Amino acid sequence: MALGKLCVVGLGYVGLPVAAKFAEVGFNVAGIDIVKNKVTLINEGKSPIEGNEPDLAELVAKVVSDGSLRAFTSYESVKDADFVIIVVETPFDNGAHKPIYGALISATKSVGQHIKKGVLVIIESTVAPGTVKNIVQPLLESESGMVAGTDFMLATAPERVMPGKLLHNLVHMDRVVGGIDEASTSKAVELYKHIVKGHLYPVDSTTAEVVKTVENAYRDVQIAFANEIALLCENIGVDVWQVRDLVNRAPSRNMHLPGAGVGGHCLPKDSWLLAFGAKGKYKPKLISLARDINDAMPAHMSDLCEEALQSHNLRLHGSNVTILGVAYLENSDDTRNSPALILKQNLEVLGINTTLHDPHVKSTDTFRVLSDFEEAVENSDCVAIVTAHDEYRKIDLDRLKGLMRTPILVDGRNVLDPDECSHKGFSFRAIGRPIRNARNH
Ligand SMILES: NC(=O)c1ccc[n+]([C@@H]2O[C@H](COP(=O)([O-])OP(=O)(O)OC[C@H]3O[C@@H](n4cnc5c(N)ncnc54)[C@H](O)[C@@H]3O)[C@@H](O)[C@H]2O)c1
DSSP states (O other): OOSOEEEEEOOSTTHHHHHHHHHHTTOEEEEEOSOHHHHHHHHTTOOSOOBSOTTHHHHHHHHHHTTSEEEESSSGGGGGOSEEEEOOOOOEETTTTEEOOHHHHHHHHHHHHHOOTTOEEEEOSOOOTTHIIIIIHHHHHHHHSOOBTTTBEEEEOOOOOOTTSHHHHHHHSOEEEEESSHHHHHHHHHHHTTTOOSOEEEEEHHHHHHHHHHHHHHHHHHHHHHHHHHHHHHHHTOOHHHHHHHHTTSTTOOOOOOOSOOOSSSHHHHHHHHHHTTTTSSOOSHHHHHHHHHHTHHHHHHHHHHHHHHHTTOOSTTOEEEEEOOSSSTTBOOOTTOHHHHHHHHHHHTTOEEEEEOSSOOOOSSOOEEOOHHHHHTTOSEEEEOSOOHHHHTOOHHHHHHHOSSOEEEESSSOSOHHHHHHTTOEEEETTEEEEOOTTO
């Protein structure tokens, strides 16, 4: 006997692991997505998520083959569902300064048109504070003709997963669960106890929304601090990685990692979702500045490449730069808001030819990615590392130097050893490190 019927709307990086996990523990799960190819692939028992995602492909194969997870493009299965989880994308329009809720509104309307009495609807998408009460609840009520808190329950349970650790974080992380009333909160807590081994903290829905967006705003500010210190270190002429290591030996200091840019679906927008919740009554200064600092890092990578090429007396126009890593995160295939793609644009504006390499990312209609490392670096004047994929930690520097036209390395993720690189005859540039020219340069 199944533990109940559960629908997951949105089968992306978050929705697919959630659906598979509830299926594994005994729910009869229907996954819904508007992308037909994704639905077909999942029904063949295959995970559309590439990269190093431990246990996910195996779990999807298992729950599809035993019939506990099925995927659909229609919402029919919502009709007899006891639980519906909505976890569609929630980007932010930086120009108009408001969330882009097209997917959330469309999914919520479709769910509202199909739900039965007594259902618990849960929003797992990250949303601006107040969204569940002010947007989702009225939409569900108007579409269903029912009243939240009387005829159906409504809660939010924001996710703390990240690519590379999707299943692990889903199961082991503590998380907040916030309903629009106590009945919704406690029903949602009971539901998540089936898959979450971490602690579940019951709160109200708005508090849950604030907690989620603050978590990511906090991280973004921490990264911006590390990036600013890296830029200072470069200009002072010291090594930020040594500085960071020693700073973190002082009590209560935990300086974050600087790098070539913050990407992904979440960090670049969750600070803005948080700010949006204050409805303009307070305009944040610190988190807004942090966003600007982090957004500028790919341009800084471009400056490092430009300076290194010019130091070799190369004309920018017509020189070749190979960008290693298109995914925003190591060992992942997620290219949303990828710093590499911004770097590519910046370099191309200077007339520089760019080649993208990534072992986990496939070419799309908008960019071409090579998976063969040697093909990607051959005849290159500069190799710029944007993502710390494991593969890049094992680069054979002698072989690389033999393939490149000019031996320049720009390390945006502290992947390579600067001493080794200059000993091997490379000009070496890195975020947060003094310039090193090749021994023989
Ligand atoms: N990716 C992460 O690591 C992560 C972590 C924590 C929270 N979140 C939040 O979770 C939410 C989802 O993120 P994601 O990374 O899974 O996004 P995603 O883009 O990978 O997945 C969203 C899915 O929803 C589908 N979809 C869109 N509109 C739909 C509709 N009307 N009906 C059915 N399906 C629809 C899309 O086709 C897509 O497959 C976002 O709010 C995000 O901020 C993501």
